[in-house]
Amino acid sequence: MEPVKEEHVYSTDHSDSVLRTHRWRTLANSAGYLLPHLLPDMMVLDVGCGPGSITIDLARAVPEGHVTGVEYVSDPLDGARADARAQAITNVSFSVADAHHLPFPDASFHVVHAHQVLQHLADPVQALREMRRVVRPGGLVACRESASMTWHPESKGIEAWLQLTTRVAREKGGNPHPGSRIHVWAEQAGFATESIDKSAGAWNKSKLWLGMMLAIRVWVSEPARTEKRLDRWK
Numbered sequence: 001m002e003p004v005k006e007e008h009v010y011s012t013d014h015s016d017s018v019l020r021t022h023r024w025r026t027l028a029n030s031a032g033y034l035l036p037h038l039l040p041d042m043m044v045l046d047v048g049c050g051p052g053s054i055t056i057d058l059a060r061a062v063p064e065g066h067v068t069g070v071e072y073v074s075d076p077l078d079g080a081r082a083d084a085r086a087q088a089i090t091n092v093s094f095s096v097a098d099a100h101h102l103p104f105p106d107a108s109f110h111v112v113h114a115h116q117v118l119q120h121l122a123d124p125v126q127a128l129r130e131m132r133r134v135v136r137p138g139g140l141v142a143c144r145e146s147a148s149m150t151w152h153p154e155s156k157g158i159e160a161w162l163q164l165t166t167r168v169a170r171e172k173g174g175n176p177h178p179g180s181r182i183h184v185w186a187e188q189a190g191f192a193t194e195s196i197d198k199s200a201g202a203w204n205k206s207k208l209w210l211g212m213m214l215a216i217r218v219w220v221s222e223p224a225r226t227e228k229r230l231d232r233w234k
Helices: 016-023 032-037 053-061 077-086 124-134 156-171 179-188 206-219 223-233
Strands: 043-047 066-071 092-096 109-115 135-144
Touching: 032 109, 032 135, 043 053, 043 124, 053 066, 053 077, 053 092, 053 109, 066 077, 077 092, 109 124, 124 135, 124 179, 135 179
Parallel strands: 043 066, 043 109, 066 092, 109 135
Antiparallel strands: none
8 A cells, every 4th residue: 555645754664663662551551541432332533543452441541432543644553553453353343544634524523633743744733623623512622742751860862862863853844742732733723722632741651761771773783784774864
């Protein structure tokens, strides 16, 4: 299947090291705020589902409903389908779709979810408009984005990596660490100010550090290409 042509500005890729990093994300550790709002028969859309670990957990939480996971390229979706089969989760499906032009009728879903997706879009406001369009009246659009990154102990290597990846994202037209302003995007997308709830949290798990290490492996998985990338963006 050919990739959907859209305004995606994803800074990394869907290599094994990246997908391993993303696969440890679950409904509990990455979208736990949604749990009180989920009912067994809900229809849910997971935008930018990646390897589908959160998507499959969402399906488990709505056993009488259905969850649709969409990604802008097909690369991670075969693995997502295989994971769903291995876990005997049948009320989930995966497809390629453009977040800026979702291929669903108006008011199709009770919940539309996106985890760390808006930062990778050239036009996050348009994507939010589409999420608003496909959610049912009284439904929920739920987005979570990073706002900043810090760690202990300090590491000059990780600091250099963060500065470089932030620069790459901006040069490609992305919006790194937009968590502190997604409520503004929501207003621009047409959500009423009084309907927007904001919250914040912090990671305190060592596995986040492990995940960061795995993500960095993307840059060393192909040494020749890595050196060219670094030289280009320095």
